[in-house]
Amino acid sequence: MPNVAVLARGRWKDSRRHHAHADVLQVQCFKFIALTPICFRFSVSGCFRNMGDFKHLVIAKFKEGVVVEEVLKGMEKLVSDIDAVKSFEWGQDIESQEMLRQGFTHAFLMTFNKKEDFTAFVSHPNHVEFSATFSAAIEKIVLLDFPAVLAKAPK
Structure with a gap:
């Protein structure tokens, strides 16, 4: 199973409960935060531009x-x-x-x-x-x- 950060009860957690590492969470959180504006730009604001x-x-x-x-x-x-x-x-x-x-x-x-x-x-x-x-x-x-x-x- 891939290592994915999930949001649970307001806190980011590793999807593999037994081997949660802070560095993995940081990388996954960074990917999420870095990609969010790109996804938002092409889905939501793309509509508003038109x-x-x-x-x-x-x-x-x-x-x-x-x-x-x-x-x-x-x-x-x-x-x-x-x-x-x-x-x-x-x-x-x-x-x-x-x-x-x-x-x-x-x-x-x-x-x-x-x-x-x-x-x-x-x-x-x-x-x-x-x-x-x-x-x-x-x-x-x-x-x-x-x-x-x-x-x-x-x-």
Whole structure:
């Protein structure tokens, strides 16, 4: 069995319990510490280097009796009037099984060049005003705000 340092209860120990040597532990710890930035650089920060736009995803279920078309017109006007919004897409679910969709019917995706643009959008007076109208029309909502990681570029 190879000699490997393991972390147990907050202390580094040799995996071969009977022959633990301090020098082996030091070498193994050094390898771990020395390689960690390399692994981190290629796995985690590699993703962050390819980050693209900032996204605002809203998934909603409207209340009974709401005229969804009116809400959609208001939202389209809102994003057209605020320059911080790079793009806006929306759609109504037509394929998912009810059990999987959990009652949600519409998805809205706004794209911003950077998080600061999103912050400006959220505090914009038109958004604040429209949020009250939108909130009154929805029964359930899920919001996700995230920096997008480009995994595959469009052709």
